[in-house]
Amino acid sequence: MSRTIISSDRAPKAIGPYSQAVKVGNTIYTSGQVPFDPATGELVTGDIATQTRRVFENLKAVLEAADASFADVARVGIYLTDLANFAAVNAVMAEYFKEPYPARSTIGVAALPRGAQVEIDMVAVKE
Template identity: 80%
Template sequence: MSRTIIATDNAPKAIGPYSQAVQVGNTIYTSGQIPLDPSTGEMIGGDITAQARRVFENLRAVIEAAGASFDDVARVGIYLTDLGNFAAVNAVMAEYFREPYPARSTIGVASLPRGAQVEVDLVLVRG
């Protein structure tokens, strides 16, 4: 099965040797997004709510570049440096998803690239 690389200038460029997303068949795998401003490549300021919104906006840009939407998301992976931010990230996630919700894992981690408080990746299935 062939792979299609998904890329857009509306989301931050990869900061390592990876693609923003890869489609294999009907499945799209996004790389993790942290709260980088796509126009500058720099971390945004603000609290966990602002950071989570930036992450989901970055993900929206990537999945729209693939011709998909949040309705196609089957799984969400969330990585938090402070699990005390769980409720705040839930509130932001609820702005982007509607029932029936995708499956999800939320994992506490010691640190994330560039000092981010949150990182999110997605698996989408189309058709």
């Protein structure tokens, strides 16, 4: 099966040897996004809600580059450096998703790139 590399200049460039997303068949796998401003490449400042919104906006840009949207997302993976931020991240996620919600995991991690507090990846299926 062939792979199509997906990229958007409205999301931060990859900071390593990976693509923003890869489409295989009708499935889109996004790489994890952290709250980097795509214009500057710098971590956004602010509370966890501000950082989480930036992550979802970055993912929205990548999905749109694949002709997809949050309505096509089947699974979300969330990585937090502080699980006390769980409720705040849930509240922001509810701004971007409507029922029926995708499957999701939330995992506490020791650290994320450049001191980010949140990283999110997704799997979408575009029929």
